[in-house]
Amino acid sequence: MAITGVLRPGHVRLRVLDLDEGVRHYRDVLGLQEMGRDDQGRVYFKAWDERDHNSLVLREADEAGMDAMAFKVSDKATLDKLEADIQAFGLSTERIPAGEMLETGERVIFQAPTGHFFELYAEKTDVGNGMPYVNPEVWVQDQKGINPVRYDHCLLYGPNIDQVEKLFTEVLGFYTTENVLMEDGNSNLAVFMSCSNKAHDIAFVMHPEPGKLHHLSFLLDSWEGVLKAADIMSMNRVSIDIGPTRHGITRGTTIYAFDPSGNRFETFAGGYQTYPDNHRITWTFDQVGPAIFYHDRQLNERFLSVVS
Numbered sequence: 001m002a003i004t005g006v007l008r009p010g011h012v013r014l015r016v017l018d019l020d021e022g023v024r025h026y027r028d029v030l031g032l033q034e035m036g037r038d039d040q041g042r043v044y045f046k047a048w049d050e051r052d053h054n055s056l057v058l059r060e061a062d063e064a065g066m067d068a069m070a071f072k073v074s075d076k077a078t079l080d081k082l083e084a085d086i087q088a089f090g091l092s093t094e095r096i097p098a099g100e101m102l103e104t105g106e107r108v109i110f111q112a113p114t115g116h117f118f119e120l121y122a123e124k125t126d127v128g129n130g131m132p133y134v135n136p137e138v139w140v141q142d143q144k145g146i147n148p149v150r151y152d153h154c155l156l157y158g159p160n161i162d163q164v165e166k167l168f169t170e171v172l173g174f175y176t177t178e179n180v181l182m183e184d185g186n187s188n189l190a191v192f193m194s195c196s197n198k199a200h201d202i203a204f205v206m207h208p209e210p211g212k213l214h215h216l217s218f219l220l221d222s223w224e225g226v227l228k229a230a231d232i233m234s235m236n237r238v239s240i241d242i243g244p245t246r247h248g249i250t251r252g253t254t255i256y257a258f259d260p261s262g263n264r265f266e267t268f269a270g271g272y273q274t275y276p277d278n279h280r281i282t283w284t285f286d287q288v289g290p291a292i293f294y295h296d297r298q299l300n301e302r303f304l305s306v307v308s
């Protein structure tokens with residue numbers, strides 16, 4: 001197994017202002033599968049081609065935003081080792097017992113220097129993707145909504161992104177695929193990091209307020225799917241931020257929109273594949289426009305300022 005340690009983004013725990021409205025959005029418009037509800041009233045979802053039980057957990061709260069982003073690690077020994085390494089880095093950790101989240105094993109939670117909470121876990125029930133593991137078909141019929149393949153990554157806003165890059169690269173085994181420099185040509189405005197061969201599994205943008213969510217992102221399998229996602233958003237009067245367009249960073253084709261609570265989400269396709277030995281790509285401050293929106297070549301104000 002070449003990918004060890006941290007395997008992939010596993011789930012996001014998201015706050016919504018109105019649970020029913022949130023469920024309607026993520027189930028009926030995005031087309032995620034509702035997987036269950038727990039005794040805290042949280043609602044669990046997964047995308048069709050994900051095999052583990054859940055990748056998005058909604059809870060109702062007075063303020064939108066992200067409670068935590070979680071990564072699946074390869075096994076329990078890795079969970080123990082990474083917890084010790086995170087503590088050695090200078091952060092405190094807590095254990096959340098198995099079963100606190102539906103069908104999910106013990107989690108290690110910690111707060112990163114950007115103010116965000118991250119969780120690591122090794123076990124989650126494999127419920128499959130609706131097709132057998134022996135002689136499967138190629139997709140499941142009767143799907144609805146935008147119908148992403150999987151939850152893919154988050155882009156988070158907060159301070160101290162140099163420290164968080166150090167945490168993710170030196171402790172959690174990620175590598176930086178792309179960075180955007182500040183006006184000084186030296187410090188980072190943004191870092192994009194991978195724990196796999198995806199162009200990014202997580203990204204951070206420097207922002208004075210800690211712990212903010214810029215977007216959570218769902219993968220589609222084609223550019224046509226991105227266009228269709230925009231159609232479905234318009235049919236359902238979803239508030240679209242920008243797109244369909246393409247990023248210079250990662251080269252993904254994309255559309256950004258807001259859920260009914262104001263959490264930004266992305267549906268995207270494509271982007272390059274990368275490997276840990278690839279030279280990182282750097283964008284200078286004067287090219288931040290095409291780095292983010294390759295066609296418009298400039299940022300819209302919302303992209304920089306609206307976070308949840």
Ligand SMILES: [Fe+2]
Pocket residue numbers: 153154155215217266
């Ligand atoms: Fe994204």
